[in-house]
Amino acid sequence: MRSLATLVVLAVCLYGCGGSKSLQSASTSDVPDWFNSPPQDADHLYAVNTATSQDIQLATDKATTGARAEIGRQVEVKMSALQKRFDEEVGIEKDAQLLQQFSSASKSVVSTTLTGSRIKKQTQSKDGNIWRSYVLVEYPIGSANQALIDAIRKNDQLYTRFRASETFKELNEEVQKYEQSKEPQTK
Secondary structure: OHHHHHHHHHHHHHHHOOOOOOOOOOOOOOOOHHHHOOOOEOOEEEEEEEEEEOOHHHHHHHHHHHHHHHHHHHHOOEEEEEEEEEEEEEOOHHHOEEEEEEEEEEEEEOOOOOOOOEEEEEEEEEEOOEEEEEEEEEEEHHHHHHHHHHHHHHHHHHHHHHHHHHHHHHHHHHHHHHHHHHOOOOO
């Protein structure tokens, strides 16, 4: 079982090292300044992303989705992670060798509604038949707060409905008990 877990972790780590995310690398002259230094604002959350495609709109859609996912992570993230470290020293004195191994795997899941998010800036560049789109997505914090309040209200309403149905059920049971107690007892 232990070796199976080690193989799974190793496979995940090797898979993560297996290649580049983008089809090509952009030249630094094409990268907009706002991409490397997104704005900071107390009233908004910002995220940047870039993506490539042979279709300009698809490149922009992919970059926008990635930026919105990043904002979602800023708002709400559920993480699971596995880390494993192994240290072993073999040999004696001068001949001793320290062997170390470290493995790490993580997964983040985001599930939130981003009402009010929008593309604030975007830039596209083309290299051959590949389009690269850079986007800056903005999300007003007031919208995040309102979404939280709406979720709390929705939960309160559901809980109230549940309690009302439970109370009705209890009341109905009491009425049935009372009705049964009034019926003449037959022997």
